[in-house]
Amino acid sequence: MSSPTVCAAVEGLLDSLAEELPKFHCTKCGSNLSHVEVTFSSQVPTGKIWTVPLPVCPKCDLKEDTAKVVLPVAC
Ligand SMILES: [Zn+2]
Secondary structure, three states: OOOHHHHHHHHHHHHHHHHOOOOOEOOOOOOEOEEEEEEEEOOOOOOOEEEEEEEEOOOOOOOOOHHHOOOOOOO
């Protein structure tokens, strides 16, 4: 269940993420980051689509289970 207010907040967040310059170094260890492009789409009739480069640190992030990277957007 999602209200229009929540959807607007999610859209605003994705708008700013999509405009943000990708980071190139891990803030934790300083390694060069890889980027995985993740596409989000809203389910409203005027469906918007965002492609956000998601930074992945080969040292910090890939140690953990990458299967948990599931990004549902309930709008
Ligand atoms: Zn790192």
